[in-house]
Amino acid sequence: MSAHTDHAHTAAAPHDHAHCVADALTRADALCAERGARLTILRRRVLELVWSSHRPRGAYAILEDLSQQDGKATAPLTVYRALEFLVDQGLVHRIESLNAYVGCAAPGASHSGQFLVCEGCGDAAEIDDPSIRSAIDAAATVRGFRVQRPTVEVRGVCKDCQEKHP
Amino acid sequence: MSAHTDHAHTAAAPHDHAHCVADALTRADALCAERGARLTILRRRVLELVWSSHRPRGAYAILEDLSQQDGKATAPLTVYRALEFLVDQGLVHRIESLNAYVGCAAPGASHSGQFLVCEGCGDAAEIDDPSIRSAIDAAATVRGFRVQRPTVEVRGVCKDCQEKHP
DNA sequence: GCTCATGATGTTATTTTATAACATTTCTAA
DNA sequence: TTAGAAATGTTATAAAATAACATCATGAGC
Numbered sequence: 446m447s448a449h450t451d452h453a454h455t456a457a458a459p460h461d462h463a464h465c466v467a468d469a470l471t472r473a474d475a476l477c478a479e480r481g482a483r484l485t486i487l488r489r490r491v492l493e494l495v496w497s498s499h500r501p502r503g504a505y506a507i508l509e510d511l512s513q514q515d516g517k518a519t520a521p522l523t524v525y526r527a528l529e530f531l532v533d534q535g536l537v538h539r540i541e542s543l544n545a546y547v548g549c550a551a552p553g554a555s556h557s558g559q560f561l562v563c564e565g566c567g568d569a570a571e572i573d574d575p576s577i578r579s580a581i582d583a584a585a586t587v588r589g590f591r592v593q594r595p596t597v598e599v600r601g602v603c604k605d606c607q608e609k610h611p
Numbered sequence: 612m613s614a615h616t617d618h619a620h621t622a623a624a625p626h627d628h629a630h631c632v633a634d635a636l637t638r639a640d641a642l643c644a645e646r647g648a649r650l651t652i653l654r655r656r657v658l659e660l661v662w663s664s665h666r667p668r669g670a671y672a673i674l675e676d677l678s679q680q681d682g683k684a685t686a687p688l689t690v691y692r693a694l695e696f697l698v699d700q701g702l703v704h705r706i707e708s709l710n711a712y713v714g715c716a717a718p719g720a721s722h723s724g725q726f727l728v729c730e731g732c733g734d735a736a737e738i739d740d741p742s743i744r745s746a747i748d749a750a751a752t753v754r755g756f757r758v759q760r761p762t763v764e765v766r767g768v769c770k771d772c773q774e775k776h777p
Numbered sequence: 778g779c780t781c782a783t784g785a786t787g788t789t790a791t792t793t794t795a796t797a798a799c800a801t802t803t804c805t806a807a
Numbered sequence: 808t809t810a811g812a813a814a815t816g817t818t819a820t821a822a823a824a825t826a827a828c829a830t831c832a833t834g835a836g837c
Binding site: 483485488519522544 | 813815823
C-alpha cells in the first residue's frame with residue numbers, strides 16, 4: 446500500500462490505478478442505476494478513458510483512444526455527447542481553464558467543483574472546501590445573485606512539484 | 612445620474628458608458644506609463660473594444676470590430692497578442708468558462724479574479740471578496756499547494772434578471 | 778542624427794476545440 | 808409488438824487559438 450494512505454489518489458502518488466478506475470466505474474454503475482440514467486457501453490468506455498490518468502484529459506485525446514480501440518475513426522460528437530452525459534451526472538468535471546475533463550472523486554456528493562491545478566505535473570486535485578463554498582454563497586447573496594454552479598480553479602504548484610523543483 | 616450610484620457599473624445598469632470607457636483608458640494609460648509598459652495604439656484600441664460593453668466579449672468579436680474599423684481583415688493573432696498584453700497588465704480578465712474577455716474594474720488592485728456570471732444577461736460582475744480569497748489560500752496551504760492564480764467564476768442569475776423573470 | 782538590438786506587428790497556414798443538421802439504430806414502456 | 812423517445816452514426820462546419828517566419832517601429836547608446 447502507498448505510504449500516503451491519508452492522501453487522495455493523485456497522478457503523482459503511486460497507487461493501484463486499475464483498482465482506482467474499477468472503483469470509479471462501479472460507483473458510476475450504482476449511481477446511474479439508482480437514478481435510472483443510462484450508462485451505456487459507450488458512455489462507460491468514455492468514463493473509463495477519462496479516468497485513464499488522474500490528470501484532466503482533452504476530448505480529442507479521449508477520441509483518439511476510442512478510435513484506436515475500435516480501429517476506426519470516431520466522430521468528435523460521439524465523445525462530446527458522452528462527456529455531456531457524464532458531466533450532467535456529476536461523474537466527470539470539466540476544467541474550464543484547460544478545456545479538459547477529469548473524473549469526479551466523489552460523485553453523488555456536493556460537487557462544488559473546486560480544483561487545485563498544478564502547472565508542473567498537470568494534476569487537477571479536486572477539493573471540496575465548505576468555507577470556500579460558503580464564502581462564495583455569502584458574496585453572491587449580498588449582491589442578490591442566485592448561484593447555480595460555482596467554479597473554482599486555482600492555478601499553482603502542488604506539493605510534490607515544489608519538492609522536486611525547489 | 613443613475614438611481615444606483617452605490618452600485619458598480621454593469622451592462623444592465625444605465626450609466627454614462629462613454630465616460631466609463633474613457634476612465635478605463637485613462638487609468639490604463641497611467642498604469643502603463645508608471646510601469647514602462649507600452650500601451651500602443653493597437654493595444655489601446657483593443658482595450659477600448661473590450662470595454663465597449665460591460666459583458667465579456669470573445670476575441671473574434673473584437674477582431675470583427677477591428678476589421679470593420681479598418682475596412683480590411685485583421686488576423687486573429689493581432690487581437691490575441693493585444694489581449695495577452697492586456698491580461699498580463701491586469702487591464703483585462705479572461706473568463707475561462709466563456710472563452711471571453713472583460714475589462715478589469717480595478718486594475719492595479721489585488722486581482723483575485725472573481726466573477727458572478729449571469730446566465731440571463733451575460734453580465735460578468737467582477738467582485739473582490741477577501742473571504743473567498745482567504746478561504747482558497749487556506750485550503751491550498753493545508754495541502755501544500757502554492758497558489759499562483761485563483762480563478763472563481765460563479766454561474767447563476769443576477770439580481771436584475773431575477774426581478775425581470777420571476 | 779545614426780544604428781542596432783529589442784519589441785511589436787503583419788502574414789499565412791494550421792491546430793485545437795466544439796457544434797449543427799439530419800439519418801439511423803436501440804431501448805423502453807405501454 | 809410497436810410506437811415514441813433516447814442514443815448513436817455521419818457529414819460538414821463553426822469557433823477559438825497558436826505556429827512559424829517576415830517586416831516594421833522604437834528607443835538606448837554611440
